[in-house]
Amino acid sequence: MSETTILTDIFRWLPFVLWGFALNILMSILAIMLGTAAGVFLGFGQISHVRLIGRISRLATQLFRNAPWLVLLFYCIFLMPYSFTVSGVTYNVPSWLRATLGFSVPVAANFSEIVRGAIGSIPKGQWEAAEVLGYTRTVTLFRIILPQCVTRMLPPWMNLYALLITATPLASIVGVDEALARTQAAVQSEVQPGFLIPMYLTLLTMFFLYAYPISRVSAALERRFQTV
Amino acid sequence: MRSATQDGALVSLRGVRKAFGSIEVLRGVDLNVAKGQVVAIIGPSGSGKSTILRTINGLTPVDHGVITVGDITVTDPRVDKVALRHRVGMVFQQYNLFPHKTVLENVAMAPIQVLGEPRRQVEERAKDLLAGMRLPEKALSYPGELSGGQQQRVAIARALCMQPEVILFDEVTAALDPEMVKEVLSAVRKVAEDGMTCILVTHEMRFAREAANRIYFTDKGVIVEQGEPKAFFENPRDPRTIEFLDKVL
Numbered sequence A: 001m002s003e004t005t006i007l008t009d010i011f012r013w014l015p016f017v018l019w020g021f022a023l024n025i026l027m028s029i030l031a032i033m034l035g036t037a038a039g040v041f042l043g044f045g046q047i048s049h050v051r052l053i054g055r056i057s058r059l060a061t062q063l064f065r066n067a068p069w070l071v072l073l074f075y076c077i078f079l080m081p082y083s084f085t086v087s088g089v090t091y092n093v094p095s096w097l098r099a100t101l102g103f104s105v106p107v108a109a110n111f112s113e114i115v116r117g118a119i120g121s122i123p124k125g126q127w128e129a130a131e132v133l134g135y136t137r138t139v140t141l142f143r144i145i146l147p148q149c150v151t152r153m154l155p156p157w158m159n160l161y162a163l164l165i166t167a168t169p170l171a172s173i174v175g176v177d178e179a180l181a182r183t184q185a186a187v188q189s190e191v192q193p194g195f196l197i198p199m200y201l202t203l204l205t206m207f208f209l210y211a212y213p214i215s216r217v218s219a220a221l222e223r224r225f226q227t228v
Numbered sequence B: 001m002r003s004a005t006q007d008g009a010l011v012s013l014r015g016v017r018k019a020f021g022s023i024e025v026l027r028g029v030d031l032n033v034a035k036g037q038v039v040a041i042i043g044p045s046g047s048g049k050s051t052i053l054r055t056i057n058g059l060t061p062v063d064h065g066v067i068t069v070g071d072i073t074v075t076d077p078r079v080d081k082v083a084l085r086h087r088v089g090m091v092f093q094q095y096n097l098f099p100h101k102t103v104l105e106n107v108a109m110a111p112i113q114v115l116g117e118p119r120r121q122v123e124e125r126a127k128d129l130l131a132g133m134r135l136p137e138k139a140l141s142y143p144g145e146l147s148g149g150q151q152q153r154v155a156i157a158r159a160l161c162m163q164p165e166v167i168l169f170d171e172v173t174a175a176l177d178p179e180m181v182k183e184v185l186s187a188v189r190k191v192a193e194d195g196m197t198c199i200l201v202t203h204e205m206r207f208a209r210e211a212a213n214r215i216y217f218t219d220k221g222v223i224v225e226q227g228e229p230k231a232f233f234e235n236p237r238d239p240r241t242i243e244f245l246d247k248v249l
């Protein structure tokens, strides 16, 4: 009898948690977009022949890649202003948005390494052949090197995204009302014993169903590009 | 500039020195190549042959000396790189075709994108060149679908399409299976016979002897001996040349 009540309780809470999960997805999509854009620049910076740019980009990449995500999250949450004023109008920056920026920092650093690695995997002869034909370094990068890199960057980029979505519940620690926070709230408001474990299992399933296909596609792509 | 044209040299190296770190790779190289001439550089591995070629089109900057190609001073730090690339073509041992571009695009892209020539005109020329390399039906293939010998002939067409005045060939048959060496050598031969100035580094002694007007022999970063092919191969004078030829012939 108690199994059915647990199930009905879970179903009662499911929409509430799912809406929280939607926030996890929203944060992850925004963070992957921001992080990818910033990571492209950092990655180009790493291979720059301008020494200062190269140094700074490599330092930033290593720093943010090797720092715990939670620490970076704390930094972004507490260092960023809670609101800002543009021409008299004050905007509040909601905590989920600040958390999103916090996630995009390690994403950028990891993608920077993906970009650098992919560019480095193209034989040097490609650069030389282009140079001999009169192409500048920048034009060579965009017209000749990067088109060959895209397929190599796609699988690790998808893996990074899968990693990112599974990291988003960290935001609950800094008070973002996402899936984990909502699951905790559900567990606390139900007096019924034996509800805790199935409820968390539901949350796990949610993440698994979302992230696992991404990992599979990534692995399939990787195999496919290797054989070509 | 004037003197270069006066003594008839299209390419001229004067006292060229180059070190990588503490290793002196070129220790004073002088070399003159007249328009239409075919020059072969031979010598033991590591003697600086590739480095000589690479200094001529500015791929490797030199430490000392002056290099000119026509009225372009390659060693001038303010050299117009595009003008230099236009004038000097290069073909590599590893072909280095762009794998994501078709054969036709490989051949035609630089004249269009770098030199700004009209696409239709360049593509016509590229097709003619591919036909000249006996590859007319491969225009829309990708490099990965071609044999090594075919890829190298595309690379030669790509260099020619820039309409350079001189082409540098760096051991263009060294990466090929034996059965493809001949087709590429005869392609190079054809380029030379059409009047293109050629500087080629090669291990193919027979080819050097038949195709070149002049042979340079390098050892440890200097040119030890030079001469007409017949005299060079039949009557080498320097002991280092004699030793080398004994080994390879």
Ligand SMILES: Nc1ncnc2c1ncn2[C@@H]1O[C@H](COP(=O)(O)OP(=O)(O)OP(=O)(O)O)[C@@H](O)[C@H]1O
Binding pocket: B020, B025, B043, B044, B045, B046, B047, B048, B049, B050, B051, B052
């Ligand atoms: N970029 C570089 N950095 C350091 N050393 C280099 C570099 N390029 C060439 N060298 C060195 O310079 C020397 C001459 O090299 P080079 O490639 O010109 O010789 P080569 O005569 O073409 O030899 P091979 O017949 O093997 O191609 C070699 O000892 C090589 O290791």
Ligand SMILES: [Mg+2]
Binding pocket: B049, B050, B051, B170, B171
């Ligand atoms: Mg060499």
